[in-house]
Amino acid sequence: MAAADTLGKTFSCSSCDFVVEYQYQGRKPPFAKNIMLVEDCYIMKDPFSTSGGFVCVGGICSLCGCSVCMSNDCSLFYTQRFCLKCAGKNMKEFPPELQQEISHRLNS
Numbered sequence: 001m002a003a004a005d006t007l008g009k010t011f012s013c014s015s016c017d018f019v020v021e022y023q024y025q026g027r028k029p030p031f032a033k034n035i036m037l038v039e040d041c042y043i044m045k046d047p048f049s050t051s052g053g054f055v056c057v058g059g060i061c062s063l064c065g066c067s068v069c070m071s072n073d074c075s076l077f078y079t080q081r082f083c084l085k086c087a088g089k090n091m092k093e094f095p096p097e098l099q100q101e102i103s104h105r106l107n108s
């Protein structure tokens with residue numbers, strides 16, 4: 001992903017209606033120094049920050065590859081990002097306390 005391609009990209013969550021413009025997708029936002037993220041994120045420059053701040057607006061489900069926002073209703077992070085659908089389908093792969101969390105989220 002080249003640092004140069006910056007403008008006019010839109011992130012849309014596959015699970016809710018959240019749509020936002022983002023500037024970078026990946027782990028190392030060029031405008032935030034010394035930052036290495038633990039996952040490939042969709043990143044928006046923080047409009048209120050003057051020091052290279054940014055906001056992760058979404059990520060990519062490591063199983064189905066769909067784009068999901070960071071909302072608790074859409075995805076969760078456990079070593080990798082999962083959309084809630086995949087988390088539900090693969091419930092057994094998660095530790096018991098997360099299984100509870102997932103079924104709670106799926107049912108709410």
Ligand SMILES: [Zn+2]
Pocket residue numbers: 013014015016017018068069070071073074
């Ligand atoms: Zn969402």
Ligand SMILES: [Zn+2]
Pocket residue numbers: 061062063064065066082083084085086087
């Ligand atoms: Zn998924």
